[in-house]
Structure formats: structure tokens, C-alpha cells
Amino acid sequence: MKTTFFHALLEEAEKDERIFLVVGDIGFGAIEPFRERFPDRFLNVGVAEQNMIGIATGLALSGKIVFVYSISNFPTLRCLEQIRNDACYHKANVKVVAVGGGFSYGALGPSHHVTEDISILRSLPNMTVVAPGDPLEAEGATKALIQQEGACYLRLPRAEEPQVHPDGFQFELGKAAQVQDGEDLTLISTGAVLALAAEVTQALKESGVKARLLSMPTVKPIDEEAILKAASDTPAIVTLEEHSIIGGLGSAVSEILAESSGKKVAFQRLGLPSEFSSKVGDQDYLKEHYGLSKDKILESIKGLLKLV
Numbered sequence: 553m554k555t556t557f558f559h560a561l562l563e564e565a566e567k568d569e570r571i572f573l574v575v576g577d578i579g580f581g582a583i584e585p586f587r588e589r590f591p592d593r594f595l596n597v598g599v600a601e602q603n604m605i606g607i608a609t610g611l612a613l614s615g616k617i618v619f620v621y622s623i624s625n626f627p628t629l630r631c632l633e634q635i636r637n638d639a640c641y642h643k644a645n646v647k648v649v650a651v652g653g654g655f656s657y658g659a660l661g662p663s664h665h666v667t668e669d670i671s672i673l674r675s676l677p678n679m680t681v682v683a684p685g686d687p688l689e690a691e692g693a694t695k696a697l698i699q700q701e702g703a704c705y706l707r708l709p710r711a712e713e714p715q716v717h718p719d720g721f722q723f724e725l726g727k728a729a730q731v732q733d734g735e736d737l738t739l740i741s742t743g744a745v746l747a748l749a750a751e752v753t754q755a756l757k758e759s760g761v762k763a764r765l766l767s768m769p770t771v772k773p774i775d776e777e778a779i780l781k782a783a784s785d786t787p788a789i790v791t792l793e794e795h796s797i798i799g800g801l802g803s804a805v806s807e808i809l810a811e812s813s814g815k816k817v818a819f820q821r822l823g824l825p826s827e828f829s830s831k832v833g834d835q836d837y838l839k840e841h842y843g844l845s846k847d848k849i850l851e852s853i854k855g856l857l858k859l860v
Contacts, residue, residue: 553690553708553744554651558582560694561619565590570615571698574608576601576622579651583621601626605634605646612644617698624652624664628673628705639703640678647697648673649706653683653743654794655829655838656710662828666707670742671799673705674772681772682725683707685746686716689769692723700725709744711835716746716767726770728778734762737857738782741792742768742801745844749792752849761857771801779808787860788818790853794844797823820856822849 562585565571572593573586587594597604601622608618620627627650628635639646650666657664674681680700684690690708697704716731723729728740732753741749746767753763764786766778782789789809791802802821809819824842831841839845843852 556687556690557694560691562586570617572616572618574620576604578622602631602634605631608646609638609644612646617645619647621649628669640676643678643702647704651708652710653707655835658835658838667796667824670795678702680704682770683743684769685767688717688721696725713744714747716750726773728775729767731765734764736762738764738786738789740766740768745794751846774804776808783817790820793823797821798826818860
């Protein structure tokens with residue numbers, strides 16, 4: 553999705569001279585086409601992410617639409633105060649892009665594990681939070697955030713995830729996308745676990761369980777209508793995310809369900825526990841360890857269905 557993001561950004565920059573790219577001494581191999589095509593709209597601030605947000609806010613307040621790009625927690629948690637007090641407070645057109653969501657940089661340890669970002673950033677006023685699940689969502693999200701006024705966060709995986717949606721898919725900010733319909737269960741995913749969620753729903757179908765799959769790329773503002781419809785149509789809802797279960801997609805969905813006066817459903821959050829990983833390994837190894845493999849997800853879902 554990183555490649556898709558840069559292709560979309562370059563395409564839009566050809567049409568809109570306000571688009572500016574600021575990086576924190578990272579992204580080489582991907583940023584060159586933008587830097588070479590628009591050298592006067594590109595800035596490498598070095599390993600100084602807090603300054604990066606301040607500079608981006610200044611540019612935004614002078615009329616630019618500024619994308620800031622770095623890996624892992626560096627453009628988010630390292631400069632949270634600047635995002636809050638500079639970009640969000642001033643409703644500046646600063647689009648924070650972090651590549652490496654979840655355990656993408658697994659072997660580098662907790663400093664590079666991005667597992668609390670959605671929770672923290674969605675709590676900020678005037679912040680839009682998007683975690684696309686496949687390249688088509690990434691392309692649509694990039695273009696949509698250019699049109700979205702104010703501060704935005706775009707969470708990308710490190711790997712080039714497979715396409716899940718059919719060609720011609722139209723991304724709409726703040727709306728869920730139904731990948732598969734079903735009446736026995738609703739599985740809602742956000743971010744790069746979408747392909748995994750599609751494998752899970754297919755396996756459920758083969759075992760006789762008709763599961764609805766919703767991709768929820770926009771976590772804030774979230775699609776309340778789709779969530780409440782799922783609660784009305786199916787007896788159980790499961791959320792899936794490569795993120796802490798505290799404050800992320802699961803929390804956002806549970807807040808809506810808890811405050812709804814409609815039918816109550818069985819509900820389960822599948823994600824990461826609130827802890828620093830003591831395990832060392834790649835992304836797949838860590839996901840397996842924390843129960844985010846196809847088999848373990850199926851086991852959890854089938855356990856929930858026994859309670860319905």
C-alpha cells in the first residue's frame with residue numbers, strides 16, 4: 553500500500569499545486585519520483601519529527617496541503633504534542649502518514665511496534681483517522697484526505713498487501729465497505745488485516761457459517777449506520793485489528809453498540825493485549841503469538857457463536 557499511496561499522491565500533486573511532502577529522513581526508494589518531479593514542494597527535515605510537524609503546520613497555515621511521512625511510531629507518538637497543539641488545534645491541513653502499522657517492524661521491538669496509534673490519535677479533536685485495508689482503499693483514502701479539511705492520520709502497513717475489493721471499488725471517507733454478506737455473524741476489520749479477514753469469512757462459509765465482512769478503513773469518523781445495521785441483521789459482531797483492543801476499532805464499535813437502544817448482540821474484540829511484546833520475531837510470528845492467525849481467529853469466532 554505504500555507504493556499505491558505514493559502513486560496516488562504524485563497523481564494528485566500533478567493536479568493540485570498546494571500538495572507538499574515533508575519526510576523525516578526516510579522513505580528512500582519510494583519518495584524519489586515526488587522529489588524529482590516537485591523539488592520545490594518536497595522537504596526532508598532529517599530525523600526531527602517534532603520539527604517536521606511544526607514545519608508542516610506552518611506550511612498548511614500558509615495554504616498548503618501537507619503530507620508528512622515517516623515509519624512506525626516516529627511521525628505519531630514521538631511528536632504527539634505537536635500534532636495536538638499545532639495541527640489539530642489550528643485545524644491545519646496536515647496529513648500524518650505512518651508506514652509500518654501493527655507488527656510490520658516486528659523484529660525491531662516495541663519501539664517500532666505501532667499498536668496504540670489509532671487509540672491515541674482518534675481521541676484528538678479535529679483529527680480524522682484512516683487505516684486502509686487494501687491498495688484500492690489506500691488509493692481512495694489518499695485522494696479523500698486531500699479533500700478533507702483539517703488534520704488527518706493515514707496508517708499504512710509496511711508490506712504490499714493484496715487487493716481484496718474488486719476493480720472499480722469506490723472509497724468513501726467515513727463509510728464501511730461490505731466485502732461479503734451474511735446473516736450469522738458480522739466481522740468488522742480495519743487496516744491491513746482485511747485480507748486475513750476475507751480468508752476467515754471464506755473458511756466460515758465453507759463450514760456453514762454465513763459471515764458478513766465489513767471493512768472499516770475510517771475509524772474516525774466511524775460508520776455508525778453500518779455498525780447498527782450489522783447489529784440488527786446478525787446476532788454477533790467481532791472486530792479484528794492489528795492494534796491494541798483498548799481504544800481502537802473494537803472500542804469504537806463497542807461504544808456505539810453500548811449506547812444504542814437497539815437489539816443487543818454478542819460481541820468480541822480480536823486484537824492485541826495492552827502489553828509490550830516480550831517476543832522477538834517477524835510480523836507473522838507475532839500475529840500468531842497474539843492470536844491473529846486464521847486458525848486462532850476461527851477458534852475465537854466459533855467459541856463466540858456457541859454463546860449466541
